[in-house]
Amino acid sequence: xxxxxxxxxxxxxxxxxxxxxxxxxxxxxxxxxxxxxxxxxxxxxxxxxxxxxxxxxxxxxxxxxxxxxxxxxxxxxxxxxxxxxxxxxxxxxxxxxxxxxxxxxxxxxxxxxxxxxxxxxxxxxxxxxxxxxxxxxxxxxxxxxxxxxxxxxxxxxxxxxxxxxxxxxxxxxxxxxxxxxxxxxxxxxxxxxxxxxxxxxxxxxxxxxxxxxxxxxxxxxxxxxxxxxxxxxxxxxxxxxxxxxxxxxxxxxxxxxxxxxxxxxxxxxxxxxxxxxx
Numbered sequence: 001x002x003x004x005x006x007x008x009x010x011x012x013x014x015x016x017x018x019x020x021x022x023x024x025x026x027x028x029x030x031x032x033x034x035x036x037x038x039x040x041x042x043x044x045x046x047x048x049x050x051x052x053x054x055x056x057x058x059x060x061x062x063x064x065x066x067x068x069x070x071x072x073x074x075x076x077x078x079x080x081x082x083x084x085x086x087x088x089x090x091x092x093x094x095x096x097x098x099x100x101x102x103x104x105x106x107x108x109x110x111x112x113x114x115x116x117x118x119x120x121x122x123x124x125x126x127x128x129x130x131x132x133x134x135x136x137x138x139x140x141x142x143x144x145x146x147x148x149x150x151x152x153x154x155x156x157x158x159x160x161x162x163x164x165x166x167x168x169x170x171x172x173x174x175x176x177x178x179x180x181x182x183x184x185x186x187x188x189x190x191x192x193x194x195x196x197x198x199x200x201x202x203x204x205x206x207x208x209x210x211x212x213x214x215x216x217x218x219x220x221x222x223x224x225x226x227x228x229x230x231x232x233x234x235x236x237x238x239x240x241x242x243x244x245x246x247x248x249x250x251x252x253x254x255x256x257x258x259x260x261x262x263x264x265x266x267x268x269x270x271x272x273x274x275x276x277x278x
Contacts, residue, residue, distance in 0.1 A: 010277040011045035014220040020053040022226035022261050038267035052203050054189035054229055056119045057082050058142050077197050078206025079158040094121050094156040095198050103180040110179050115163040121156040160196040188228045202232035224266050
C-alpha cells in the first residue's frame with residue numbers, strides 16, 4: 001500500500017497515543033516515511049498525536065525534535081508531562097529516595113546483589129550507573145558511571161533501573177514485586193529495562209493528565225504499545241493496539257494486534273481506519 005493516505009473527516013479517534021521504542025521507532029531508532037505520512041493524515045482528520053514513553057525527557061527530546069513534534073509528551077513512565085514546543089516540564093513526579101533505597105535493600109536481601117542505575121529528574125537529568133549495570137544503546141553524555149553509591153541520591157530521581165546477574169527480566173519483575181509491594185511499583189519497560197517507580201505511577205496516569213489538558217477523554221484514544229508498561233495505557237484507552245513484536249502479556253491484553261515496529265504496524269492501522277472513514 002502506498003504511504004499516501006487521503007485524510008478523512010470521520011476518523012474514529014481524536015487522539016493517537018504511541019509508545020516510542022519497539023512501537024513508533026524502528027529498531028534503528030528512526031520513524032519510517034510511511035508512518036510519518038499516516039500520522040500526518042490522521043492529524044489532518046482531526047486526531048492529535050501524543051507520545052507516551054518510558055524514556056525520561058532528556059532521552060526523548062531528540063526523537064521529538066526529529067518528528068518536528070511540538071505538543072505534549074508523556075515521559076518517564078508517566079512521571080513527566082513535557083511540552084515539546086515550549087521545551088519545559090509541566091508536571092513532574094519523583095521517586096522518594098529513602099523509599100527507593102529501602103526497596104533496593106529489601107530486594108537485595110531476597111535476591112542478592114543487583115546492578116543499579118537511577119534516572120535523575122528534570123529536562124537535563126542524567127542516568128547514573130554503578131559499575132555492574134549494562135546500559136543498552138552505547139555511550140552517551142547523558143550517562144555517568146559512579147563508584148560512590150551515595151552519589152545516586154544527591155539529586156531527585158524519577159526511577160531506578162534494576163538488573164540481576166542470573167534472573168531474566170520477567171523473573172526479576174515477578175520476584176521483586178511482592179518484596180516491595182506498597183513501597184514502589186516494578187515495571188518492565190523494555191529488554192533489560194526493569195524499573196522501580198512511585199506506587200500508582202503509570203503511562204495511563206500521565207496520559208490522563210495530558211488528555212484533560214487537550215479536552216479529550218479515554219474513549220477518544222487509540223493507543224499503540226509493545227511492553228508491559230503499556231498495559232495500563234491499553235486498559236485506559238478506547239482501543240489498544242499491540243505491535244507484532246510485543247511482549248506476550250501485551251499481545252494477550254490488546255484489542256488488536258498489528259504488524260511489527262519494523263513493518264509499519266502503526267501506519268497499517270491508521271491507513272485502514274482512514275480508508276474506512278473516507
